[in-house]
Amino acid sequence: MTEATRDIPAAAAYVEVARARPRIKLGALARVWNLLSYSPIATVGAAIILFWCVCAIFAPWVAPYPPNKIDSALLAYPYPTSQHWLGVDHLGRDIASRLIWGARTVLIVAPIAVLTAAALGTFLGLLSGYRGGAADAVIMRVGDTLLAFPKIILYLIIIAKFGASAFNIVAVIGVTNAPIIARIVRAVTLDVKNRDYVAAARMRGESPLYIMLVEILPNARGPLIVDLFLRLGYTTIAIGVLGFLGVGLPPPDPDWGGMIKETYGMLFVWPHMTIIPSIAISSLVIGCNFLATGLRESSVDG
């Protein structure tokens, strides 16, 4: 996991972006359309994410079989067939169905984790950037310490200590990602708080809370959204890694990382059982990263 180390210059770059050129404000839909028609890479990313979202939302209707239905008879020929498009796994469960239900798990847990991090990080970042002084020093110091932990080891310690559950995973990812988001928000805040419109707000006597939430926060929107998609991708990887290392979401609910772990030993016999979930997880991360790249480019080029 290198997420922790990946953010310092990125944050700086985003601030540049935010400063560079505000984009034309249209209706939300028109804006999305604008972006997609402008950036092919964002379009591809959005399409992939949308595909998995549809799978996740309509899992009970799209999935051809119950995800945990075991049928060892199928192991005679576990490869893709017309009944089981993606084949079955080592217990004879339909891989397609498990992927579809697994998408549900990832797409619930990952966004919640990221939003937790965003809420916490935004709050701390605003506070530390706007207040400065001791609050800033303490928040940044604690954040740095948290970031100095190799993230994967931190995950392991905590999950090993408190057990693997969706809640713990959300909490761990939320807390460990918050300092990174806090830095981004802080950088924007430091920049924005010296703008004249903030001075104007102070001169009419607005409260610090109003200034932080109404005058400053909306201007961090651009860099934050880009970062949230990047973080969504990394979180998907993180959840996969935990599953792969055997400390992920508890079975039998399908979890992409877990699917890879369970069938990894069978790679030499039935490679598709491992390869297909690997492709699934990679595709979702690629989707997130493409969308983030596209968003960032479009905000740079105006």
Place this chain on the structure above:
Amino acid sequence: MLRYTAKQLANMAITLFAVSFLVFALNELSPGDVARKLLGAYATQSQVDILYKEMGLDRPLIVRYLEYMGNALAGDFGQSLVFRRPVSELLFDRLGNTMILAAISFAVIVPLSMLLGVLAGMRERSLFDRAISVFSSICASIPEFAMGVFLLAIFVVWLGMLPGVSPLRADSGWAVWMQFVLPVLVVTFYDAGYLISMIRSSMVEVMRSAYIRTATLKGMSFRGVVAKHALRNALITPFTVILLQLNYLVSGLVVVETLFAYPGFGRLMLEAALSKDIAVIEAGTLVAVSVTMLTQLFGDLGYMLLDPRIRV
């Protein structure tokens, strides 16, 4: 610069203490476990209690922490409960293995990313640039375990060219150097993907700057401009990040080591965490955090050397 280094080292020491105490406290929340674990599931509760006392686990946390740190500073990190060996020995072995993997990977990743990143960023939006951007973005998106699966499927299952496990023993049927190929490849793809896009965007930004225009309009050739004016500026920002990769390469290789059964530091930490081998976790965390902080320090110092604007 000296003063800065001293200050950072002091900072580091403080953070290390904080971190070690945190990990110590976290692991000690249910100290009964340790004695239970040592004695096995069939020991009676009274036996557990006696051992618990004998080990001094009933003393206050802070006292035990100070004692632990005292020993640690003297080089004694205690005994591993699982491996039944002194932690320092164990760590030393495993860290050594990981360092080899890290060094090879670093030596591949850094020149490769610099080359591709600079070439791509040099001509923004050229075909090459777009290809590299998409390629690096995809590489950085594929988790290590997925990349491992793909490479294993191709090179081991399908082509049979390389070994699928890397226990670093000569008796496993493959030459030891061949056992490094796949782990290094997996790490390289994942990490270089990120570094390339980093260096590329830094290069793009530099190429847009006014001093590049100045150099071009002096009558310098494009290659001259890139080599003399752009390169050094473009590497300033990524420099720290490049160094920070060392930190990932030392303590972030859990997945790769698990994937290839590589006897390294990451896998040691995984095993320790799963079996609640506290002494190992504690010592390992200290090592990992020190590595992070040292690379950060070196990153900052190098940054100062590269950029005359921030020399102190």
Place this chain on the structure above:
Amino acid sequence: MADVLVFDKVSIDYRGKAGVQRILNDVSFSIPAGGSMGLVGESGCGKSTVALAAMRYLPRGMTVAEGRISVEGRDTAGLSDAELRRVRGNRVAMIYQDPMSSLNPVMTVGEQLMEVPLLHGVTDRAVAFQRAVAMLGEVRLPDAEAMMARYPHQLSGGQQQRVVIAMALMAEPALLIMDEPTTGLDVTIEAAILELVRELRSKFGAAILFISHNLGTVARICDRIGVLYAGRLVETGDIRSVFHRPAHPYTHGLLSALPRIDARGKGARLHPIEGTLAAADRARPGCAFSPRCPHMAPAECVERSVPMVPASPAADHLARCARLEAVRKASQAAWRARPPAEAEVDAPILLDVRHLTKNYELGGRFGGRAKRVVRALSDANFQARAGQTLAIVGESGCGKSTLAKTISGLIPASAGEARLGDADLAQLPVDKRPRDLRRRIQMVFQNPDSTLNPSHSVEFALARPLKVLRGMGSGEAKREVARLMEQVQLPPDLLRRMPHQLSGGQRQRVAIARALAGEPDLVVADEPVSALDVSVQAAILNLLSDLLERSHVGLIVISHDLALVRHMADWVAVMYLGRIVEYGPADAVFRPPYHPYTEALLAAAPKPDPDAGAPTVVLGGAMPSSTQAIVGCPFASRCPRKIGAICDTETPPVRRFGVHSIACHIDLPPPAAGIRSQADAAAPPP
């Protein structure tokens, strides 16, 4: 081979997402060897594109669609890469705006200078080094050898620009292109750089293409001038013909929109050019200026293309206007000037500032270094009066913005007082001020890009202060917002817009409306128009003076632009290094006796008059850092009239001529013509 640079009917297109746009349209001019041509125009007129095109260095997407550009008789389009490199830097060199970013931050000045000869034929590094050192001497940089080893960030802005000039001259080019070379520099530094350019020009004989938005700087450097509008050259000619007998309505507009330092007094109304440059104007088949032109006649101006025609008997004076005769007649009649209003020194005092002081402390807490004190403002004394304008002038770093922020309460004062009625503003940072006091003092900021929150609509920006400061409900606020918009002459349909959809001038109008929303007694305006184009500046200045006159609000305007100050101030305070060195009614300050610094500022200010001649005083050096304790006179290190050691050791006395005061050791003669006797009666107590 007479002409160094020839633009022959050049058109340049930009191919972007929005289709093809014509950036330059049918531009023709030529510069003879050793000649100098100025190109003026407002932002977006395409003047920088001309510079880049001359170097064949157009941004991606731009191409020369028609016409020929030749340098020393050779068509640049036909040059091979190697030939092009020989032209660049060697035959044609460029000097840019913002010298800091055009120098490589990680290379020493010396290396960057030596590159030029090394690229153009010199192989011996020692020779290159010698030349570089010699050139640094030519541009009057002290201690050239030491300078060679410095990095750009270790130099001041003026020094950096000298290095860039030296770099350009290294290969003794035939043509120097200067793109806004002094924009962003202080007036005294600007004057020194312009003097240097004039001097070097006669020494090296290079032709100059001088691009600027500032008519004053062009007047000082050039013998010919071209006026660009929407990518078209609308007037060219000898500089005197164009300045004295502007033919095109746009040129006319530019000149009469400009506040003049040599005005006889406050109050002469400026003539702004109505409207703004629109993107569509570039594509207009007829006259691009027609939407804004008061003399427009559809049949002649819009329906067919307008060629360049001779504009006056003077040779080579051309203008692109179909109705020159009509324009000439109309504009002769249009000149009207208000009689200069004299300062009413007895207007009631609104704000009384005594001994106001602000010190910052740097470092110390965490840095481990010794604490340093920045004396941003020392012992300021002045009064602002109801219905009058007090201008605070000085160069960047003189403390004028600190002064504004201290009065507004954005930063706390260290000592002294500032009384507004019963309240002492110096003791009350803004969050401690009661609502009514906050309402009474408001600010207009400098930068139109950051004065409005990009995330909020105009309506939100205007309604909020009404609700907060005047406790209005939504409905009431809405009606009041409409009234404010009318007051600042903005159409109501802008209310829904976001700031980036407005032009700079419109944004500044909204900012003025926002400041007026609370019905303040005192408005502090920090460089309110310095980021705007000339024609827009005039409109905003007129608006401000109208509003103030009508509502009897007091105004404190912070500015570096003496012409502007001359135009609008009743009272002037001149600041240097945190001190007010001269203070008094505008008429007295702009007339001798001067403080030596005021005199230098007046001399340095660029005047849009080709006959103005070289400034009588040019200051050397730069303002010293305000971290050093000042003994003696703050201006002593640069003062051209310094009378001796006493200036370094003793604080200069404040000499009073009625209400006019000057802090200087020179025993100045009293003013030639006295100010009204009432003035003396209102003199502040010593």
